[in-house]
Amino acid sequence: MRDDGTLDDPYAPSSPTADMEDGTSTERTTTASRLLAYGRDLTGRRRAQVALATGVVCCLGLTAVAQVRDDGAASARADAPVGSSELAQRAGEQSASRGLDRVAATSTPAATPSPADPDTAPPTRKAAARPTSPAPVVGLDRTQMRNAEAIVRTGRDMGVPRRGLVIAVATAMQESNLYNVASGVLPESQNYPHQGVGWDHDSVGLFQQRSSSGWGPVGRLMDPEFATRQFLAALEQVPGWERMRLTDAAQAVQVSAYPEHYQKHEWRAVRVVDAILPSGR
Structure with missing residues (x-):
């Protein structure tokens, strides 16, 4: 019903003004929907980025904690008393190392005294020869x-x-x-x-x-x-x-x-x- 008391004809073509108003309204609705969707997409991306950043921070934190625990455990092991078997193993490793050093040193000509050097060669002693009992010679009985x-x-x-x-x-x-x-x-x-x-x-x-x-x-x-x-x-x-x-x-x-x-x-x-x-x- 219009303001003048007449009824609107539902089958009558709409007026340009009304159509313009309706088109504008629809376009606004579409734009608003797009903006809302874009905002939601931005919000989702930001949440994903935040979640990713949070995950990375958590991983770094866990790694740091694990490193601290490992360092602490290593320090504790270093301070803890060493068992007899481990001492024997360490002693064996040190002895082998020193042995290799000695072999390397004595293999050089400067470290090895020459057997022909009278100042360094140990004196040799000849055992006194024992007389034998040979057959008689020069006509003796x-x-x-x-x-x-x-x-x-x-x-x-x-x-x-x-x-x-x-x-x-x-x-x-x-x-x-x-x-x-x-x-x-x-x-x-x-x-x-x-x-x-x-x-x-x-x-x-x-x-x-x-x-x-x-x-x-x-x-x-x-x-x-x-x-x-x-x-x-x-x-x-x-x-x-x-x-x-x-x-x-x-x-x-x-x-x-x-x-x-x-x-x-x-x-x-x-x-x-x-x-x-x-x-x-």
């Missing part, structure tokens, strides 16, 4: 060879040089023909093991030493080892005996009426000593 072995063995035990052993064997060759001889003048001497009887005063044994001259008791002089010791001890008291002719060195001890007779036995004595005590030993 088994008894004579055994007596020669007794002379060489005793001299080695005393530390007498090889030259002294040769002089002793040559002297016994001249004095007793390398037999342990008793004396017919001293029946007492025959009470001891002997290999013949001689008559040169009271001289007895391998070196025909006289008890009356102070060489020792008769029974002791009949012992080849004791007689050898007595001879070599006297020889070592002769000044410069090592550089003397064999016969002169022997005569200085024996004071024989035939001083030159010792010399003829030198080559045989050398052969005998070489057989008993191989050269270079």
Whole structure:
């Protein structure tokens, strides 16, 4: 109904003014809806961004907390007492490390002393060679060879040089023909093991030493080892005996009426000593 009291015709075409007003209204409604939708979209995006940022912050926070806990646990483990098994393991690792350091150091030429350096090389000691029991040489029999072995063995035990052993064997060759001889003048001497009887005063044994001259008791002089010791001890008291002719060195001890007779036995004595005590030993 209009203001003038007439009814509106529902089938009548609408007026341009009304249509304009209706179009404007519809357009406004559409625009408002779009703005509302855009606002909602912005709000959703902002909420997503806020949620994402919140999630990142939370993750960083958790990571920091975990790191703090790990550091605390490590510190606690470092401060805690170490078990025996772990100590053994650590000691083994340290020992191996030091061992490697030592190997590396000693592998360098500067750290390793040269064996040829007399200042650093340890002294070497040669074991004294023991006399052997060879077959008789230079025409000696088994008894004579055994007596020669007794002379060489005793001299080695005393530390007498090889030259002294040769002089002793040559002297016994001249004095007793390398037999342990008793004396017919001293029946007492025959009470001891002997290999013949001689008559040169009271001289007895391998070196025909006289008890009356102070060489020792008769029974002791009949012992080849004791007689050898007595001879070599006297020889070592002769000044410069090592550089003397064999016969002169022997005569200085024996004071024989035939001083030159010792010399003829030198080559045989050398052969005998070489057989008993191989050269270079």
